[in-house]
Amino acid sequence: MRYLPGILAMAIIVVASNILVQHLLGQWLTYGAFTYPFAFLVNDTTNRLQGARAARIVVVSGFFVGVICSLVGSQIEGEFGPLVSFRVALASGLAFLVGQLIDISVFNRLRNRLRWWPAPLASTLIGSFLDTCVFFTIAFAASLVWLEPGNDVTWANESLPLLGLGPAAPLWVSLAAADLCVKLGLGIFALLPFRAMVWRFSPRIA
DSSP: OTTHHHHHHHHHHHHHHHHHTTSEETTTEEGGGGTTTHHHHHHHHHHHHHOHHHHHHHHHHHHHHHHHHHHHHHTSEETTEESSOHHHHHHHHHHHHHHHHHHHHHHHHHTTSSSSSHHHHHHHHHHHHHHHHHHHHHHHOGGGGGGSTTSOOGGGGOEEEGGGTSSEEEHHHHHHHHHHHHHHHHHHHTHHHHHHHHHHHOGGGO
């Protein structure tokens, strides 16, 4: 199956991110923040080499793998309840679909530019921004507590200096800001492997 490499790569990233997100790295991040952004690399590389339809198939496959991970996580009891709450599962699924599908749309609009880098750069940055906003808002914003009344997100709405330095903001905003910084940084770094893989497998259209 010609889409299998992309599907497998996306599945590995989604599974790894769902596992690593359970482990904290400092005050604002989890280890999953450093694996998940590579989903955009898989998406963009598939899009460039095989087209938007292939990229959508890869994204949908990754979405279903994420759903399975959420279902498994919802059955595992952690220190404060299930590892994956309904809000987190909903946020994760919607953020993935929105971010990845917007990535495909932006990439397609820019794919015929003379230079190779605007399409993967712009699509990854915009997709990452939307992914972060959707996930953290749905998962932790106090205004959406009605989504899962039994899930106490008071801890995420504690007012603290933004990233420990800026103006006061809910904790989840700092978590989102830190996560977005990692996504943007890795998105820029991922231009190198993107270019290398496109050159290796389809140098004429790079």
